Amino acid sequence: xxxxxxxxxxxxxxxxxxxxxxxxxxxxxxxxxxxxxxxxxxxxxxxxxxxxxxxxxxxxxxxxxxxxxxxxxxxxxxxxxxxxxxxxxxxxxxxxxxxxxxxxxxxxxxxxxxxxxxxxxxxxxxxxxxx
Amino acid sequence: xxxxxxxxxxxxxxxxxxxxxxxxxxxxxxxxxxxxxxxxxxxxxxxxxxxxxxxxxxxxxxxxxxxxxxxxxxxxxxxxxxxxxxxxxxxxxxxxxxxxxxxxxxxxxxxxxxxxxxxxxxxxxxxxxxx
Numbered sequence: 001x002x003x004x005x006x007x008x009x010x011x012x013x014x015x016x017x018x019x020x021x022x023x024x025x026x027x028x029x030x031x032x033x034x035x036x037x038x039x040x041x042x043x044x045x046x047x048x049x050x051x052x053x054x055x056x057x058x059x060x061x062x063x064x065x066x067x068x069x070x071x072x073x074x075x076x077x078x079x080x081x082x083x084x085x086x087x088x089x090x091x092x093x094x095x096x097x098x099x100x101x102x103x104x105x106x107x108x109x110x111x112x113x114x115x116x117x118x119x120x121x122x123x124x125x126x127x128x129x130x131x
Numbered sequence: 132x133x134x135x136x137x138x139x140x141x142x143x144x145x146x147x148x149x150x151x152x153x154x155x156x157x158x159x160x161x162x163x164x165x166x167x168x169x170x171x172x173x174x175x176x177x178x179x180x181x182x183x184x185x186x187x188x189x190x191x192x193x194x195x196x197x198x199x200x201x202x203x204x205x206x207x208x209x210x211x212x213x214x215x216x217x218x219x220x221x222x223x224x225x226x227x228x229x230x231x232x233x234x235x236x237x238x239x240x241x242x243x244x245x246x247x248x249x250x251x252x253x254x255x256x257x258x259x260x261x262x
Contacts, residue, residue: 003134017260129148129258 001125003117010112014086017126022079027121036063039109075099132256134248141243145217148257153210158252167194170240206230
């Protein structure tokens with residue numbers, strides 16, 4: 001799913017509903033300006049390239065990935081719908097996971113409006129609410 | 132808001148949340164294959180080109196508009212969030228309006244999967260849920 005004029009601005013809350021497939025190895029939510037400039041790459045990996053049950057978070061600037069952050073709390077289950085929430089400001093993204101726990105990741109691109117939104121991988125994107 | 136790989140298939144229900152602006156004259160939801168091939172153009176007009184408080188529904192095929200359908204039941208209010216629901220099959224679209232009433236419109240393109248989804252006009256697109 002690709003949205004090219006999302007208009008997600010700092011201070012808004014984005015609620016995302018996604019359902020990893022029964023045999024999901026990985027899916028990702030990508031928020032930024034375009035495919036080469038992603039402020040938030042949020043990538044739950046069930047089992048991908050030797051990484052299991054880990055959330056990998058990163059950003060991409062001018063086509064180059066930044067420094068990865070890994071979270072071992074993994075409240076996602078194959079075949080089960082997940083709800084999670086994303087907020088951000090100029091400094092930081094705040095992500096509320098399906099179990100209610102919070103993680104954060106620096107907003108390295110430092111912008112306050114992102115129009116590019118892409119869901120990749122083995123999950124059905126059920127919907128979002130942005131307010 | 133433009134989504135180019137929506138994957139909205141016959142039998143699914145699409146719930147849409149949109150908030151017409153305080154001075155909204157018109158907004159539209161467009162579902163189809165591309166800008167020239169729209170199976171459902173759903174266009175609540177508060178006050179546009181002499182048409183007031185009317186839902187205009189149409190389709191576009193190969194760049195040409197079809198025959199318009201007009202509904203005078205108009206359960207939309209400027210500045211207030213609206214929820215409505217769209218279902219369809221090969222023959223027909225079924226739209227449940229914010230007041231719970233139903234309208235239908237022929238699925239003249241006759242397809243069972245539409246990837247193009249666009250919201251135009253003076254409304255904030257708050258979100259959707261597709262299941």
